Amino acid sequence: MTDTPRPLDAIDRRILGELCQKADLSFAELGDRVGLSAPATHERVKRLRADGRIKGTAAQLDGPSIGKPLLAFVHVDTSGWGKSPELMDLTELPELEEMHSVTGDTCMLLKVRLQSSQALEGFLARLYKITGVRATRSYVALSTYLERGVQAGISEELLLDRTYPSTGEEGG
Amino acid sequence: MTDTPRPLDAIDRRILGELCQKADLSFAELGDRVGLSAPATHERVKRLRADGRIKGTAAQLDGPSIGKPLLAFVHVDTSGWGKSPELMDLTELPELEEMHSVTGDTCMLLKVRLQSSQALEGFLARLYKITGVRATRSYVALSTYLERGVQAGISEELLLDRTYPSTGEEGG
DNA sequence: AATGAAATTACCGCCCT
């Protein structure tokens, strides 16, 4: 399993672009959108999966309507460093959606989706029982303007927009 | 479209539990897992979609292998309040995955997935061009221990675990 | 249980080494 299975070409990117928005397209429909036949499209998707580009496919549930109206990000400061078994046990809670160790003024960043503020209190209580947890800061979402998974596209804008003054001699 | 279409029963929850992990199960397979026939399962899923419990289905892409190895959370402090059109324009960037207004010592919380640290710099540069953006703090993910979408399950643990000492007289 | 649609396989031909 080497790192670079094969570079993505334009059609691969368009397929990924479609599938990350709507994974239940038929291969015929998907093929129409990217200009390939159904079997050729199927072949591409199979390859994207085999290469690990596509990890799987998931139903997108609506938090509020399944009883979890409260979304919060919790910063955790620990005295030791990361990955204690106790911290990893939190993974079993369906309320915990993300756990990352991060740079910056905190150690661990959690994303949790909960039933109520009482449940958030319960979650924080559980956190504080963990050895090495010093402090937490919670950021509760008031409005969610955007929430989606990994997108296929890449903006050239972010790479090319130099904030330095240009020499005025660069070609277009 | 009222709020409460019908409460979820145990089978609904199990269906949601399966589908949020793997959306490409056949109805026959899904039915086997929850103890229903294929058409009955189909009917349930159709209802869950119609009721807005299931918003859709998406392919889960692997950030690093599609060229976005860098994940960051960016806190944005603004002078005005939230939702300016300029801020909303960021939504067009495929690098931006989440945008929430939050409680706590910041106004807006962004989740971005990028090609490189140069791209993060480009993104921050773009942020600072926006009217009313005062300051940003970036938390770059070093390791991701867990990252998944909304889960169907609800822990009773978080609601029941009272941290207050019990009187010793409460029944089980 | 039956019908129609879609996924999947088999096989053939093209293009680019």
Next chain:
DNA sequence: AGGGCGGTAATTTCATT
């Protein structure tokens, strides 16, 4: 000449009534 890739046709599996 060979390998990768895509197209069409045939078959099986699945969705849907």
